[in-house]
Amino acid sequence: MATNTNNYGFKKPEENDFYSIEDQNRNWDLADTKMAQLNSDLLVRVNNSSILAKGIDFNKVTVSGFYRFNSKDDYLNAPPHSWGQLLVIHGGGDTIAQISFDYDSAACFYMRTGNPPECGGKGTWRGWHKYTGIAV
Numbered sequence: 001m002a003t004n005t006n007n008y009g010f011k012k013p014e015e016n017d018f019y020s021i022e023d024q025n026r027n028w029d030l031a032d033t034k035m036a037q038l039n040s041d042l043l044v045r046v047n048n049s050s051i052l053a054k055g056i057d058f059n060k061v062t063v064s065g066f067y068r069f070n071s072k073d074d075y076l077n078a079p080p081h082s083w084g085q086l087l088v089i090h091g092g093g094d095t096i097a098q099i100s101f102d103y104d105s106a107a108c109f110y111m112r113t114g115n116p117p118e119c120g121g122k123g124t125w126r127g128w129h130k131y132t133g134i135a136v
Contacts, residue, residue, distance in 0.1 A: 008034055052086070058098065059125060062118050064090050079110040079128045094121035100128070108132040 002013045002023070008030060011023045052061065052069045057076040061067065067086040072078040079086075079100040090096040096119045100110040110128045115121030 058086075059116060059118055061086065061088055061098070062090050062096055064088050077125070079112075080130075081105075081110065090119060094119050107134065 083103040114125040115123040
């Protein structure tokens with residue numbers, strides 16, 4: 001008797017089950033829908049750059065890469081400035097770093113690290129820390 005996968009409910013026929021094209025098409029439709037949701041839930045891609053969509057929780061931005069963000073009020077757990085670039089470094093394992101560059105100030109950046117559950121860790125995110133320098 002066929003079973004379903006745990007995460008997405010795909011139908012998995014047993015070896016002695018009748019193969020159903022209707023079930024297979026349903027699986028493909030479900031996969032297509034879930035993949036589209038993943039794409040739209042995390043990022044809006046514009047001209048090969050990644051702009052974080054409004055409502056995104058920075059705790060869930062765990063894929064290494066470069067991201068642009070708008071007003072800090074549009075996001076959860078964002079750094080204490082608006083309009084900037086975010087660098088995410090997650091080389092695997094359960095630790096991560098996020099570095100945020102403030103569009104309005106070339107003389108500072110913000111950084112936080114952690115081993116949060118979003119990365120498989122047993123700890124938490126640390127707070128955002130401001131680092132300043134002197135413009136030359």
